[in-house]
Amino acid sequence: MKYISTRGKAPVLTFEQAMLTGLARDGGLYVPETIPQMSHADIAALAGVTYEEAAFRVMRPFIGDTFTDTEFAGLIAKAYAGFGHDARAPLVQMGPNHFLLELFHGPTLAFKDFAMQLIGQMFEFSLKRNGQRVTIVGATSGDTGSAAIEAFRGLDAVDVFILFPHGRVSEVQRRQMTTPIEDNVHALALEGDFDHCQAAVKDMFNDFDFRDGVRLAGVNSINWARVLAQVVYYFTSAVSLGAPHRPVSFTVPTGNFGDIFAGYIAKRMGLPIEKLVVATNQNDILHRALETGGYITQGVTPSISPSMDIQVSSNFERALFDVYDRDGSAVAQQMDQLKTQGGFKISQGALERLRDIFASGRASEDETSATIKGAFAHTGEILCPHSAVGVKVAEDHISDQTPMITLGTAHPAKFPDAVEDAIGQRPGLPTRMHDLYERAERMTQVANDLGTIQDLIKERIKA
Numbered sequence: 435m436k437y438i439s440t441r442g443k444a445p446v447l448t449f450e451q452a453m454l455t456g457l458a459r460d461g462g463l464y465v466p467e468t469i470p471q472m473s474h475a476d477i478a479a480l481a482g483v484t485y486e487e488a489a490f491r492v493m494r495p496f497i498g499d500t501f502t503d504t505e506f507a508g509l510i511a512k513a514y515a516g517f518g519h520d521a522r523a524p525l526v527q528m529g530p531n532h533f534l535l536e537l538f539h540g541p542t543l544a545f546k547d548f549a550m551q552l553i554g555q556m557f558e559f560s561l562k563r564n565g566q567r568v569t570i571v572g573a574t575s576g577d578t579g580s581a582a583i584e585a586f587r588g589l590d591a592v593d594v595f596i597l598f599p600h601g602r603v604s605e606v607q608r609r610q611m612t613t614p615i616e617d618n619v620h621a622l623a624l625e626g627d628f629d630h631c632q633a634a635v636k637d638m639f640n641d642f643d644f645r646d647g648v649r650l651a652g653v654n655s656i657n658w659a660r661v662l663a664q665v666v667y668y669f670t671s672a673v674s675l676g677a678p679h680r681p682v683s684f685t686v687p688t689g690n691f692g693d694i695f696a697g698y699i700a701k702r703m704g705l706p707i708e709k710l711v712v713a714t715n716q717n718d719i720l721h722r723a724l725e726t727g728g729y730i731t732q733g734v735t736p737s738i739s740p741s742m743d744i745q746v747s748s749n750f751e752r753a754l755f756d757v758y759d760r761d762g763s764a765v766a767q768q769m770d771q772l773k774t775q776g777g778f779k780i781s782q783g784a785l786e787r788l789r790d791i792f793a794s795g796r797a798s799e800d801e802t803s804a805t806i807k808g809a810f811a812h813t814g815e816i817l818c819p820h821s822a823v824g825v826k827v828a829e830d831h832i833s834d835q836t837p838m839i840t841l842g843t844a845h846p847a848k849f850p851d852a853v854e855d856a857i858g859q860r861p862g863l864p865t866r867m868h869d870l871y872e873r874a875e876r877m878t879q880v881a882n883d884l885g886t887i888q889d890l891i892k893e894r895i896k897a
């Protein structure tokens with residue numbers, strides 16, 4: 435299996451190389467050269483197997499010879515052993531034909547753990563085998579950072595630096611990043627929003643002296659391995675509702691387009707998905723883009739679902755690559771316009787192809803809050819505000835024929851203020867985190883200045 439860049443001008447890599455590389459050297463994102471297929475029988479055979487076994491079968495064709503079967507199965511087993519639910523990703527019924535896929539039973543209580551726990555295992559195995567050391571730099575609006583720190587804390591071959599927008603993540607998210615005591619963890623609070631953090635990370639990848647000097651690696655969803663691990667739960671949930679014998683639809687609370695892109699890959703692999711519904715908060719660039727064809731940034735507005743406060747949605751580039759018939763120069767041109775002019779127009783043909791696959795909707799702050807309240811009253815389920823954005827948008831897209839699965843992306847206790855405002859109850863953290871609010875915090879405030887951040891990283895990894 436080979437990996438190619440969405441901008442068409444970077445070296446073709448193996449799975450292991452793409453995983454350890456992060457951003458392609460032409461600024462693009464790696465995608466598989468071809469998408470492996472699962473037959474009707476292959477999908478039907480996933481019924482009743484463990485999450486780990488399904489993960490092995492779905493991901494194996496993408497890995498090439500990076501790991502043997504035994505090695506890969508062992509890494510998967512270790513990755514999911516610490517999850518707090520036997521099913522790993524259980525489904526809960528929300529209403530007639532509407533189900534919530536709870537993806538928040540991992541160690542940091544967000545869907546990011548599904549990929550990050552596995553990547554942590556794969557990185558450790560590969561780096562040890564190759565005798566390498568890397569510096570991971572990641573950008574987060576709250577959940578990627580905590581999941582990455584949890585997965586990489588204390589590993590000898592890795593330093594992990596996480597840039598988060600100062601004052602714009604929840605207290606639980608911040609404390610998950612600032613309280614680990616391991617020396618290889620560095621939480622950096624940047625003066626700016628998530629888009630600034632993500633732009634700084636991409637600029638570091640595009641500065642080859644820095645990139646090669648610190649042996650930079652990335653664990654944001656620019657890393658293909660992140661997307662791949664998220665493909666699995668589309669299969670497990672769809673199969674438990676009758677796929678491949680009947681189709682299902684998914685609604686996905688969306689920011690950086692990574693999670694829903696994983697659903698798109700599942701569909702391309704053969705899973706019968708009728709619609710993939712993009713659900714955005716008031717930072718609705720993706721909804722506007724699908725409605726109008728104009729992908730126009732407007733600046734980030736803080737919301738009660740802060741992990742989705744994103745305007746430059748990284749993985750949309752991967753979708754564009756496909757709907758532009760994998761023409762890397764067309765994608766590079768649009769990404770250049772995004773950088774220099776703040777937006778671009780999707781061609782009519784590409785837009786129609788996107789609309790064949792994706793529907794979209796937006797939830798306002800009031801609608802999000804009302805959905806948390808309504809879901810609690812009718813089902814007893816306490817939704818986090820991101821999942822509530824999904825549930826609200828899903829309700830506008832449910833049909834009688836096709837089951838709708840909404841992705842429940844985080845545990846409500848990560849966002850207790852928004853939840854308490856909606857239902858008058860403060861959701862509690864699991865007991866293993868009972869002292870999170872008492873632990874000492876350690877973080878460094880940084881200006882949004884690339885040179886300063888790069889100097890700090892170089893200084894820290896020398897020590």
Ligand SMILES: Cc1ncc(COP(=O)(O)O)c(C=O)c1O
Nearest residue numbers: 577688689690691692693741843
């Ligand atoms: C809780 C939560 N929900 C939804 C999202 C959006 O996911 P994606 O960025 O993959 O679209 C994020 C951030 O990524 C998140 O942390």
Ligand SMILES: N[C@@H](CCOP(=O)(O)O)C(=O)O
Nearest residue numbers: 574575576577578654655741
């Ligand atoms: N919502 C994310 C933003 C980063 O997205 P990623 O999937 O590209 O890592 C977060 O919680 O940090």
